Amino acid sequence: MASNSIVLITGANAGLGFEIVKALLKSTKPYTILLGGRSLEKAKAATQQAQTECPSSNSVIKPVQIDIESDSSITNLFDQISAEYGRVDVLINNAGAQFDMGAGSSLREMREMFNRSWDVNTTSTHLLTHTLAPLLIKSSDPRLLFMTSGTANLTGHSNPALPINHSPAKGWPKEGISLTAYRSVKVGLNMVMLEWKRLLSEDGVKVWSVSPGLLATNLGGAGPEVLKKMGARDPALGGNFVRTVVEGERDADVGKVVGWMMGPIQPW
Template sequence: MSPPSNKPIVLITGANQGLGYYAAQQMASTGYHVLVGSRDITKAEKAIEQLVADDSVKVTKENIEPILIDVNSDESIQQAAKTVQDKYGKLDILMNNAGIALAQAASEDGKGPTLRELYQQHYNTNLFGAVVTTDVFLPLLRKSTASGGKRVAFTSSGLSSLEMAEKEGMYSAANYVIYRSTKTAMSMILLHYAAILDKEGFVVSASDPGYCGTNLNGFAGFRDPRQGAVALVKAAIDPKDKVHGKVIDDEGTVEPW
């Protein structure tokens, strides 16, 4: 029932691509057993093959495995938790990374989603999915006995900052309202879990990876996702006094928020 060499078990949602992919690479190469979460198990398996074949960072198949989890489906989340329960009996770190960023308005020909549907799609994946996944996996996280275990980390964004939204340019509140509002709401979820789980020894945090070039934004981002993934990993493993109830980038605590 134990992972190889009793390594801490990490589940990363949306890990078959983008920031989650590189976070999985970094975690699996530095002493963690990583469950690559994906709503398509074939894509998770392919991602693992690519990670193992990548000679730049050593990842072995013993340290990484696929798991089917669609954060838009309560049934899928429950089944994923059962899979982890049956195989390992616990979870040490949950990284809520799965997310979407779609067009901001319906197309002029009327064939695209309505504004209400766009908001529903974003909130369902980016926020509700992360909340339900956290809630379902809490019993397994409570069973963690690993040093530095009982961790929940959310992938946030600099766009979620209310103070940054007052600036001009990309961060202006005029831009990306649907996507960024899901991440702003996530900040309250972060604070909620940090408050109620603190006495149980949990560490709850969030990361700001910066504007990285991934399929989420059509590879328009100017940062390397490998560097952005550093923030995800820091939020998931850094000492409690540095990250609990905070948003972290690759340099430290992000302020103001």
């Protein structure tokens, strides 16, 4: 059985997930990183790229296939990890998507977009966590992270510092960006985090929501350059922040939404 901490990262072949992989590879602590991707081929390619960029790492990477929308993929991953490692020390629920932008305006299209937003970001994340929980509680230092958003903030919804909170001009239809589905599902995910903190408290599992801030990734399909114009930062900064949570720097903030761009604790 591996002595390294076993870290599973979903959605890790690109974007923030890939930056988390590289941040852990650059750590002085050794990890066995399970780099999860919807496609095993993409996970393998990302593994090779990460190894090329971090050739002197003390950690090892193994690509794994995980499509959190697929029940069979979830159970297959459970069986694989059970057989090879017998436990998970850190589960980073990074896989997610934003479907608001580019969605159609018909009722059918809007309903489909809303439903898939919930299914991918909240329901599927919960089901994966439910399936892997027996492996997580076998760890001597189990950690469970959920990736949330700075826009999923009920108390800060009127904060004018976030352009997404600005009210559009009167009239119909409304112009501008609306992330109603994405914001709603991430608020829901924060409640999922609190429930898992409650459920696994006596098992010693440390649980957080992590708000990595606006990062220049392909989330939502707008592209990194468009997001940079909106103030998005280097995704590597988000990866490094997640590493600090994994390595114990936010252990005093278990059960909270921890961040670094909107303050150390994000109210929601």
